[in-house]
Amino acid sequence: MDVKDIVKKVKQIEIRTKRSTDSALMGQYQSTFKGQGMTFSEVRQYQFGDDIRRIDWNKTARFREPYVKVMEEEREHTVMLMVDISASMDYGTQQAIKREYIAEICATIGFSAVGNNDKVGLILFADKVYKVIPPKKGRSHVLAIVSSILKADYQPSVTDLDGAMEYLMKAFRKKSFVFMFSDFHDEFELKNLRVVGNKHQLLGLGVYDEKDLEIPNVGYLLVRDAETGKKIWVNTSNPRWRYTFAEAQKQKLKKIEEAFEQSKAFFLKLNSGQEYIKPLYNYFQTQ
Template identity: 40%
Template sequence: METTELLKKVRKIEIKTRGLTNHIFAGEYHSAFKGRGMTFSEVREYQYGDDIRNIDWNVTARFNSPFVKVFEEERELTVMLLIDVSGSRFFGSTHQLKMGLMTEIGAVLSFSAIQNNDKIGVIFFSDKIEKFMPPKKGKRHILRIIRELIEFKPTSDKTNISEALRFLTNGIKKRSTAFILSDFIDFKETNSTQPNYLEAMRIASNKHDIVAIRVFDRREAELPAVGLLKVKDAESGVDKWIDTDSNSVRDGYAKWWNQATLSVNEIFSKCRVDSVSIGTDEDYVQPLVKLFKRR
């Protein structure tokens, strides 16, 4: 992509997502993802109703009058974006590709993070770690993230979510809030509905606050009746002809999709992971706001 064209795209996404962050997401994000720790702030004289467990006995003895420790919430977070850059992100049958939707959501979360004075980093993954951007603050860092979201080219088209989760668990020492942006199509084998990443997600969620944002296209959920259709697996490159006029073919595919979706949601539930599913034909604003309010 030429530099001028890239800068125009970055600017367009910045204007849109920064505006949404300023007017819609700022308060919701702050409430949903505020810091979990408590840090010592100061001491003050004891007041009726104060918890006696907070009395600072050293200061109390020095001044011969009761003083209590005052704590404040530790607001600063480390936020990580885990971005699925496998081949399936190029699918989209309506308004945009899954990649475009993930780019905008990633930008919104990035601007929300820096407005809350949080550090933000990114892990781009396929079936391996493609790129790691360590957590930092600042607008320049956010614009670099957006550029990478737009133009990053992975070396593999395959998916391994477990690899990304293991990297998060082992590589990010401080507890973080980690958003996984993916279609979560990563199953044990072809036609299986059992995801590959249960154990890795369980371990990661014990250390970090994981939030799953599942991006999908409605044509992945149901096949249109358009006769013989040649389809290509974006990750394996395998071509296949299917008869979409066949009720049994369409019903079988719909059954697989529904069961696969149920299995993915069960993993989120088992691992205590907050999640939201957003279609490429949807406005992502309301689903994200609802996600934030649920927390």
């Protein structure tokens, strides 16, 4: 995409997502992420009815009368968008290629966060972390994130999900709401996913084109792995081959879903040709 195309696409995405973020999705986001944590505010003298578990024993001993720690709701949150920019995420056989589909979802989440006075940041990764946009507030900041996703150089390489998760844990120690976008084509360590799931609130969004999961009967086809460049000829007219391929993809998806479940995290499978508002709404509703 050249600069004019990117500007045009960003504007289109802003217009399309305005309706969804002004509707029930915004309300559901706010009720989900409002006041999910407690942070220390001050220490004051004990008053009748205070929770004795809040007593500050050090100060109580020093002044010989009870003092309690006052806690308040954490109103401001950080949303981190992690986007896989390996080459397999840069194509589509339907109405939108994956990068555009992901950019629109990120805009929807980002604008919802802005409406809740939350910060939004971005990590673009493939075989390594390529770009990090630190969390900030504001609509213009979200549009800059969307632009970065659209204009990124998608890498012909294997995706290092482990490296991306390790970077997240080192760079962002405060609990965040993490949305991880990938086709999860490559293997990852369950232990790394568990570490992220225990520290942050994690949602994996598996973004797939319909041809990722099932290949139609089109005769002999030269198939190229977008990440490794490896090419092989396959006979798609063979029903056994098509069935075996589809079943392998189903088993892979099942394994990914189980890994997220074991890691106190959530996973959504999204088809890039279908709407995403309802699955997101349902996810927010369960939190």
